[in-house]
Amino acid sequence: MKTKYIATAMIAMALFASCKNDTKTTEKEVVKEVEKEVKKVEEEVEVKKLKLALESKSDSKATGSVLFEESNGTVKMIAAIHGLSEGTHAIHIHAKADCSSDDGKSTGGHWNPTAQPHGAWGAAEGYHKGDIGNFEADANGNGQKTFSTDEWCIGCGDEKKDIIGKAIIVHQGTDDLTSQPSGAAGKRISCGGIIM
Structure with missing residues (x-):
């Protein structure tokens, strides 16, 4: 985002400077030119999206x-x-990314390419790249979790960052963020493969 704003500011300054020399250029024309350049910059920023369904397990x-x-x-x-x-x-x-078993255990353990202990995301003692954490479900059984990190990527090929070929697992219980190797979170109750 910062890069986009810096580029936009530079474009605007360059156009303003050139317009000072051309008294016939109106403010509206300058704005139009800036908007065109901003659109070009935005198109150059690659955005990757991937949506997956979660199926019930256990x-x-x-x-x-x-x-x-x-x-x-950054992956959100x-x-x-x-x-x-x-x-x-x-x-x-x-x-x-194997949700074939009824209990979700076909997905293996937490994604942990850096061989760290299980823990809360960002903990000094270490954490798995798959340690997203906990979320709350309301009385109607609905829950939501939003998470962002620059430690993941989508299809970049870096085995320590690439989430493709992994799976999302929702657990029946709470991750205590300390028990090894997985936080004693209980049964795997929902699963979705992260596949392009």
Whole structure:
């Protein structure tokens, strides 16, 4: 985002300077030129989007969807989950995009390409790249989790950052953020493969 604003400011200054020398150029024309250049800059910024469905596991009714969006080196995740019991639930990225088993265990453990202990995201003691944390479900069984990081990418090929080929898992319980290796969050009740 900062790059876009800097580029826009530079374009505006250049156009303003050139217009000072041309008394026939009106303010409206300058604005139009700036808007054209801003549009070009915005088109050059690549935005990757990926949406996946969550299917229920472990005899639960938990379903939903997850949207990933990457722009300017940051990936934003928005997860919307339904059919949950009221309360706190964990959500993680797991190692394999394989939701074939009834209990979700076909996804393997948490995605942990840097071989760190499980923990809260950003903890000095370490954390998995898949340690997203917890979210709340309301009395109607609906929950949402929004998360952003520059430690992920969508299809970049960097095995320590690329989320493609992994899976989103929603757990029945709360991640205590300390128990090893997965936070004692209980059954895997919803699963979605992160596949292009």
